[in-house]
Amino acid sequence: MVQVLVHDCDVLVIGGGIVGLSTAYALTRAAPGTRVTVLEKEQAPARHQTGRNSGVIHSGIYxxxxxxxxxxxxxxxxxxxxxxxxxxxxxxxxxxxxxATDRAELPRLHALVQRGRENGIPVRELGAAQIAEYEPAVRGLAAIHVGTTGVCDFVGVTRRLADASGAEIRYGAQVVRIDRRPALGVAVRTADGTVLRARALVNCAGLHCDEVARMAGDDPGIRIVPFRGEYYTLTRPSLVQGLVYPVPDPAFPFLGVHLTRGIDDSVHIGPNAVPALAREGYAWSRLSARDLGGMLTYPGIWALARRHWRYGAAELHRSLSRQAFTRAARRLLPDITPADLTPAAAGVRAQAVLPDGTLVDDFLIREAPRTIHVLNAPSPAATAALPIGREVARRVLGVC
Incomplete structure (x- = not known):
């Protein structure tokens, strides 16, 4: 690698999802004149977590x-x-x-009301009869209405951030090597042999962020474990008016099988969450021996499996059986049948897991010499992208 002496830009951002491009946007606004280059291995932005989710603007209640x-x-x-x-x-x-569809869920529902109020979110508590005011086809014992939740086109947001940032965006630019000299800067080589030099580096590589951290010479302290979220499209969208969620299990960062009417008025049901066989494993047929080998040799995977195998088995069953998936959805929407469900595109959640098997619950941002690593930014990162981008920009301007 060539020694870093002349900089091609001030900041290199790896990753063209919504967090990477929000960071570029925040950098050029916080420090006008900052030269930012974004490297994205795909041919367009938002090809992974950003463009493969339910499109929900989360309130923050959970x-x-x-x-x-x-x-x-x-x-x-x-x-x-x-x-x-x-x-x-x-x-x-x-x-x-x-x-809440079961009495055992009522204490957790009431806890969510309190949490929502502590987070400054307006909530309305509903009895069983009041649920029909919002969702006539949904059944439950009680519910809460969260007024600040919505839906949007996250791909459109990401494209607009790219345009508005003024950054140079290089697509088809997969990073294969990083050479960091703390006194001089950072040099990055892409798969086509191009070398780019910068004062600082931001790692927003999502599903590959831990690999990029190691490439930079840093121990991320976590391993990204990909969980595939599988969805179905409801062929009778009139059954659902808006967004309907179950009461989540607080032991997991997943929100359970829910009903989402999107901005195109289609209704999706899902996702369940199963371990993917590749970091970009959007179907069971997508298998990477390298990715799978890396996961199976990580102690955290086995600790996670021992601790939560019953939960994982239930998710796997729903993945392999449309009948089982339908039963899960019927808890909220009793009238649907397997014939009402058409398979839709899946997404993959980049979940950080600690060596002891703990699922990292919060966003994780770490600093290293001339480098900022965003190491855990799954949902609700798309909703939170603008504040995340500002924090990352503040940090990287401090290490330039």
């Missing part, structure tokens, strides 16, 4: 008060709606229901 997820989701939701309005990006603030 997240521990004071955590980055709570603060940034609440703030980010409001900012995202404003951004979409300003740039004429498709969006709608629809509100959502979180519905």
């Amino acid at each position: 997240y521990r008060p004071g955590s980055r997820k709570a603060r940034y989701a609440v703030r980010g939701a409001a900012e995202l709606v404003k951004f979409c309005s300003e740039y004429d990006i498709a969006h709608a603030v629809t509100g959502k229901l979180i519905v």
